[in-house]
Amino acid sequence: MDSWRLKIKHETGFTYAGKVGSSYNEARMSPRNEARQAVLDARVEVWPPARTYRYEDYWGTGVTAFDVHAAHEKLTVTATATVETLPPGDLIDPAGGASWDDLAVADAVDRWHELLLPTARTALDEELASLAEAIRGGSATPHAAALSVCEKVREEVAYVPGSTGVQTDAVQAWRLRSGVCQDISHLTVGLLRAMSLPARYVSGYLHPSPTAAIGDSVVGQSHAWVEWWVGRWTAFDPTNGVPVGERHVSVGRGRDYGDVPPLKGVYSGPANTGQGVEVTITRLR
Template sequence: MTSPMTDNWRLKIEHRSGFDYAGPVSSSYHEARMWPRNEARQAVLDAHVEVWPPARTYRYEDYWGTVVTAFDLQAPHETVTVTATSTVETQPPGDLIDDGEGAGWPDLAVPETVDRWYELLRPTPRTGLTDELTAIAADIRGAHSTPHAAALAACEFVRAEVAVRPGPRGAVVATGPADAGGQSAARDVGELRRGACQDISHLTVGLLRAMGVPARYVSGYLHPAPAAAIGDTVAGQSHAWVEWWVGRWTAFDPVNGVPVGERHVVVGRGREHGDVPPLKALYPGPAGSGGTGRAVEVTITRLR
């Protein structure tokens, strides 16, 4: 009989988030990226997104393949609440690449490969590195004969050097007329040696790209308990991890130091968090009337 720890899991996820505005807002436009993906490692059995105040919603896939639930409010309001509920069947890690396997360094340098993954090789506002971190990336690359082994070593370096700061960072984004630009989370966390899962994933992605390994940021959910009891509802996490390409994509959670498996649920992928924010709003109004992102609440129940 197969141990429950190696079986597929069935997870019910409820994700509640929103905005509180400083005063009445006459209209606002929203994008929610809370709908899990249907793909080889996970199957979405049920999903729906509810908004308050009530509004008509529509769904589409964005440039990166993430399901977006969009809606707008055209009556005065001071608060917005979005609740996404889904049931997802997930699988344990499988078909893992050994350290010495996968594409070699010359393979990643072929012009066709560089052109194919150009967007996932370039630094972004949140994945740019300091000179010190760039030198560390070069050292890690030089010490390993294959890109996959170097990628795993980069994850080990980040896990050893950076303490996890609890709580999601930048989970919601409200954009008004005087919105400021992004910041380099990778640079900040590299200097401070402390960050949330989003920051740690940005740093890992930055190191991978500096080594010449195509890498993408993954946004989703994590059940916190490897030995979760069936039927128990727990406080889950809005989580982030990384994937890199060495002939094919492989996923790893640098925060927990494990391959992505049955406890992980993918929602979206992109260059960085800015491509996959769970909730984003655009509103017209004077400076200072901006929205404050409400605390994110995620609950997860293992159904099987």
């Protein structure tokens, strides 16, 4: 099992139309240690300089919170991390995992209640609800149904950068038949939940090349994918049609993008004139 070692630099921030007196911010940009990734080092730097403190939010995502009280026209947050990642590993067979009856028992429904409900970004219309019902009816197991959903979404919705915005929801992406990873993941999560599969939205990073040369720095991506529960959580990248593996680094999980934005905050002052984002990923090993 060949691991990768990835160095990630993610710089983002806001520019304002004048001096801002103060701002209060949360960054969700740091990977966490978990089964398929080990964080060797991670830090978050803020400009203008500010004292930061870290906590874990309700969904288990690491948050770096900070307040800036010096007057500023630009806010910059730079997160860097070195992470050891693993290939997909022990994948569940399409005929394996929990059964439909297992997912219907009260304990399972109560345990994952919040991850079975639609949100504004993942709610379906009648056409999509019918699609979910048809896929469920034609699938022997929940895991097989989930894989079929990912395949169907990838067939029908093209990955087209810039075709949608941050507020685009699952129904809009389906009607457009195009979107970015966020839209594709929202649509997938919505279909999974409509079939009574607990599903969550995952944010993180993706190295774009499966054959990456060691030492080369490339323009990376903030990325999104999904996880569903069939006796255990299993992760899949519906945008690329692959299980989550050594090219993926997870940062946050939640019901949808609204639970895991890389940077959000409130401030007093003139208008926000834009947000810049730059991600660089280097394969070290």
